[in-house]
Amino acid sequence: MSAAMDYEQAGELKIGQVGIANLRIRNLDVSRLVEEMRQRVQRAPKLFARAAVVIDFGGLSQVPDEATARSLLDGLRDAGVLPVALAYGTTATERLSEALGLPLLAKFRAQYERADGGNPAPEPVAAPEPARPAASRPAAATSAPAAPAPDPGLIQAAPVRSGQQVYADNRDLTVLTSVGAGAEVIADGSVHIYGPLRGRALAGAQGNEKARIFCREFHAELVAVAGHYRVLEDIPPDLRGKAVQVWLEDQQLKIAALD
Structure with missing residues (x-):
């Protein structure tokens, strides 16, 4: 009798928000x-020391040569990331x-394909329906279809503890309790925190510059909107512990106390 096959995987691979x-590079x-x-x-070692960094050459007119890119990578490693x-980006980036x-x-694919290939193709416009005699026109609908219920966003009821990350994909995030030191909350929309914020909060993660962060008790390690960030060392001491908004x-x- 042949030995039973062992189908158990030695390593389990999962794809998640990181x-x-x-x-x-500009x-x-x-x-x-x-x-x-x-x-x-040096200013924020807890946040940036040995941090994973993606190098983005999309702000340049052309991709650097291999030697220059290697020099940059070596320098960044020496700097601590x-x-x-x-x-x-382009096919040159791929090479x-x-x-x-x-x-x-x-995750940056769609953004660069629009930039490299011009504006996206416009949506096709349906040709106008030819006019028909009143007698042959369909009767108007007696009632409009019910509007879909508004999306309340992602609601996080439990505290977000150190090492945890909560991500609201294409919506707002509301945290009903606290965000601990070393924890991270991210939303493509706005972030609302009804308790202390001691970790990191990132709004507008996909570039929405109108997103905001609202917090009842502000002790954040880092806050960011659409990639623009400030760390604790850059935040005025008189705002710590206050209810604030970030935009x-x-x-x-900007960071200001809420009245």
Whole structure:
């Protein structure tokens, strides 16, 4: 009799939401980029030391050559972070990622395909229906269809504890209790926290600059809206422990106490 097959996997692979920083390169000055990153790590080591970083060359007119890219990666590692991937871009980006032995992060795919290929094709417009005599027209509907119920967003009733992450995909996030130190709450829309915020809160994760963060008791390690962030060391001491709102205005992150 043949031995029974063992179908149990040695490793279980799951795909999930992961908090990874995106470094969008706007000026390919390697020494300046490395120094800026070194300062970030020194100012907030708990947040940035050995942080996973995706390198995004979409802000440049052309992708750098392999030697320059390797110099940047080495410099960033020396500054204290860990480059783990390139943001999806053009075919040149894909070739560079293969040469560097780094994966492409697909979440940026749609954004770059629009940028590289021009504006998305417009939706087809239906031709107007020719006019018909009144007698042959269908009778008007007697009642309009019921409107769909509004989406309340994702509601997190339990505390978000250290090491946990809660992500609201394409909606708002409401946390009814607390967000502990080392925890992270992320929403593509706005974030509402009805207890203390001691971890990180990120609103507008997919670039929604109108998203906001509202918090009843502010002790955040980091807050961000549409990628613009501030860490605890940058926050005025008189706002700590207060009820605040965080929003983006003229590409600057604003934090103010709620009256």
